[in-house]
Amino acid sequence: MSYKYLYLNTNMPEKDEVLKRTPNPAAKELITKLKKEGVPIFLDRFAAQQPQCRFGLQGICCRMCQWGPCTISRKSTHGVCGKDMNLIVMGNLLRALVSGLAAHARHAHEIYLTIMAVRDGTVNIKIKGEDRVFEMAGRLGIEVENRKIEAIAGEIAEILLEDLGKMKKGELRLLEAYAGQENKDLWRRLDILPRSSAYEIMEALHMTTLGACSDWMALVDQELRSTLAYCYSTLFGTSLATEILYGIPRPQKTVVNFGVLKEDHVNILLHGHSPVMVEKILEKIHTPEIQSLARQLGAEGIVLGGMCCTGNELLARYGIPTVTNILGQELAIGTGAVDTVIVDMQCIIPGMKITADCFGTEIITTCRSNRIPGAVHVPFDPEDPGSLDDNALYVARSAVESFGRRKRRNIHIPDYRTEALTGWSYEAILEAFDGADRLVELLKTGKFRGICTIVGCNTPKVAYESGHVTIARELIADGILLTTTGCCSHALLNAGLCASKAAEMTPHDTRVLLENLGIPPVLAVGGCVDNARSLRLFLTLAEAAGLKTHDMPFMFIGPEPGNEKTLGQGVTFLVHGISNTIGFPGHIPQPTVKPSSDNPEELERCSNDVADFFSQDGLINRFGAQVFTEPEPVLAAQIVKMHLHRKRLELRNQGWS
Ligand code: NFS
Numbered sequence: 001m002s003y004k005y006l007y008l009n010t011n012m013p014e015k016d017e018v019l020k021r022t023p024n025p026a027a028k029e030l031i032t033k034l035k036k037e038g039v040p041i042f043l044d045r046f047a048a049q050q051p052q053c054r055f056g057l058q059g060i061c062c063r064m065c066q067w068g069p070c071t072i073s074r075k076s077t078h079g080v081c082g083k084d085m086n087l088i089v090m091g092n093l094l095r096a097l098v099s100g101l102a103a104h105a106r107h108a109h110e111i112y113l114t115i116m117a118v119r120d121g122t123v124n125i126k127i128k129g130e131d132r133v134f135e136m137a138g139r140l141g142i143e144v145e146n147r148k149i150e151a152i153a154g155e156i157a158e159i160l161l162e163d164l165g166k167m168k169k170g171e172l173r174l175l176e177a178y179a180g181q182e183n184k185d186l187w188r189r190l191d192i193l194p195r196s197s198a199y200e201i202m203e204a205l206h207m208t209t210l211g212a213c214s215d216w217m218a219l220v221d222q223e224l225r226s227t228l229a230y231c232y233s234t235l236f237g238t239s240l241a242t243e244i245l246y247g248i249p250r251p252q253k254t255v256v257n258f259g260v261l262k263e264d265h266v267n268i269l270l271h272g273h274s275p276v277m278v279e280k281i282l283e284k285i286h287t288p289e290i291q292s293l294a295r296q297l298g299a300e301g302i303v304l305g306g307m308c309c310t311g312n313e314l315l316a317r318y319g320i321p322t323v324t325n326i327l328g329q330e331l332a333i334g335t336g337a338v339d340t341v342i343v344d345m346q347c348i349i350p351g352m353k354i355t356a357d358c359f360g361t362e363i364i365t366t367c368r369s370n371r372i373p374g375a376v377h378v379p380f381d382p383e384d385p386g387s388l389d390d391n392a393l394y395v396a397r398s399a400v401e402s403f404g405r406r407k408r409r410n411i412h413i414p415d416y417r418t419e420a421l422t423g424w425s426y427e428a429i430l431e432a433f434d435g436a437d438r439l440v441e442l443l444k445t446g447k448f449r450g451i452c453t454i455v456g457c458n459t460p461k462v463a464y465e466s467g468h469v470t471i472a473r474e475l476i477a478d479g480i481l482l483t484t485t486g487c488c489s490h491a492l493l494n495a496g497l498c499a500s501k502a503a504e505m506t507p508h509d510t511r512v513l514l515e516n517l518g519i520p521p522v523l524a525v526g527g528c529v530d531n532a533r534s535l536r537l538f539l540t541l542a543e544a545a546g547l548k549t550h551d552m553p554f555m556f557i558g559p560e561p562g563n564e565k566t567l568g569q570g571v572t573f574l575v576h577g578i579s580n581t582i583g584f585p586g587h588i589p590q591p592t593v594k595p596s597s598d599n600p601e602e603l604e605r606c607s608n609d610v611a612d613f614f615s616q617d618g619l620i621n622r623f624g625a626q627v628f629t630e631p632e633p634v635l636a637a638q639i640v641k642m643h644l645h646r647k648r649l650e651l652r653n654q655g656w657s
Pocket of ligand 1: 273308309325326346347455456457458485486487488527528529562563565566
């Protein structure tokens with residue numbers, strides 16, 4: 001059964017429908033198990049919320065002052081203060097975007113301050129990404145002669161921190177260093193160059209408060225400005241700075257999926273986004289002391305599994321197996337085999353603790369911002385990092401000790417293990433294809449019909465992982481190369497699409513090429529901040545082809561939007577000329593159709609100027625890109641294919657096949 005949302009032109013799945021349609025057999029087993037055991041999960045809470053608020057789903061509810069909440073309808077076309085639909089829709093979009101920006105900024109802050117602590121010698125961490133330090137120093141004009149690597153890295157971190165929080169006029173240094181001249185000129189002309197993440201968040205909240213900005217187009221500009229801060233100060237900044245600390249990932253083979261958990265081992269899941277504390281915990285877990293503690297407690301060893309973006313970071317750097325994504329966190333605990341989940345920041349849902357309590361799983365929180373009542377809290381603070389080693393050892397020991405307390409009833413580990421080749425940093429992708437020129441040639445001759453990045457969260461509004469996996473399968477079957485990050489990458493990893501063997505799902509010529517090179521058709525590049533890697537790849541390829549980004553057969557795909565952080569990802573690609581196909585319901589409102597009120601046999605267009613701006617001339621005139629929205633994955637894949645095909649047709653007279 002489905003919940004029908006006719007006015008959105010879509011249905012949302014109920015639990016039995018999810019069981020029928022999810023492409024993830026392990027999830028199916030675990031949802032069934034938890035249903036039998038009466039353990040509530042997100043699907044039960046989603047059911048209890050039905051039907052979800054019509055106004056909220058359309059973005060036409062305003063809760064930004066205490067005169068409301070106000071909604072827009074035929075009868076009430078304006079809020080109490082006089083705001084119309086455009087102002088409300090755009091205000092909601094802007095607030096969602098800067099909330100996502102704040103989350104990434106907080107993550108960035110931790111990484112930048114950690115590099116400074118390394119420089120100051122107050123923390124026991126060695127810089128592993130020397131290549132990245134020198135590359136960034138070169139771009140930022142930092143002196144490197146006769147200087148220690150820590151000092152150079154520290155100076156880079158100071159600049160990144162300025163980009164994050166500067167309140168005075170002045171451009172983002174990282175944008176200056178990494179964006180192309182043509183884009184910079186365009187953004188300057190449009191007056192959307194940001195000052196810093198913190199400043200743009202402040203300005204966005206200010207502009208949307210009661211009685212501030214009445215011009216929805218000014219809010220659009222602030223959205224675009226905040227997006228550039230999001231892109232360069234938090235995506236590029238965090239991704240590159242993490243590479244300074246822990247190195248640039250290289251491709252490596254691994255095995256992922258729920259089946260990596262082992263009943264006779266201590267099973268520890270690592271969950272969240274910022275890898276600083278968890279890197280140290282890993283060091284401790286690998287010490288003889290902790291390994292022998294596990295054996296003393298009767299375990300055969302220790303299994304580590306990753307979830308969400310911390311999982312992606314560890315997968316990319318060390319091949320540590322990932323298990324699942326944001327909507328699989330309750331399912332993983334529902335195996336009954338997880339002894340401890342160590343969490344840092346973001347995407348750790350409160351429901352996880354409910355499941356953990358049912359199975360006696362210990363939760364250890366390591367970030368001041370992400371507290372969970374009843375969890376053990378051992379925080380990492382980069383401004384007081386002296387206790388990092390002791391705290392990490394304590395966490396490692398506690399994580400293992402919970403094995404001794406495990407309830408041994410009702411353990412079921414779905415028997416699925418999936419091969420994968422991961423670690424696809426920007427450099428690794430270019431190297432694997434023998435450089436940007438060669439990859440452009442492969443595009444030009446049609447060995448690849450296009451390159452897309454497919455990313456983002458899961459949503460209960462789509463049968464679990466069906467959006468990601470269906471679209472990806474359709475696209476690789478058409479010879480399209482994919483990069484992936486975030487929770488989407490967990491779905492594609494578990495579905496086997498990131499294994500070299502998946503080349504057999506691509507058309508003959510593409511298959512021969514991929515098999516010769518040993519490259520899978522879907523490249524898992526890392527966590528959500530590593531969308532910077534995919535964007536960098538797109539920009540490099542366009543430059544190598546001598547074309548503008550918006551002329552290239554590229555697309556950004558976000559099939560299952562969830563977190564506010566995902567909004568900025570899509571807009572990041574838009575401002576660089578790369579169109580989006582978004583699953584629905586997403587943050588950007590969908591221009592759709594509905595039965596006409598005069599004649600129910602007729603359909604009338606149901607939209608607003610904001611939806612039109614994003615899907616039509618507004619964005620196309622500025623950046624040559626637009627947003628397509630389609631909830632049904634097979635149809636969404638068609639939209640992507642048509643878009644790429646159209647781009648290729650336009651390039652025919654330049655020798656493209
Ligand atoms: Ni991205 Fe990572 Fe997942 Fe969504 Fe959350 S883990 S930063 S926000 S839910 S993809």
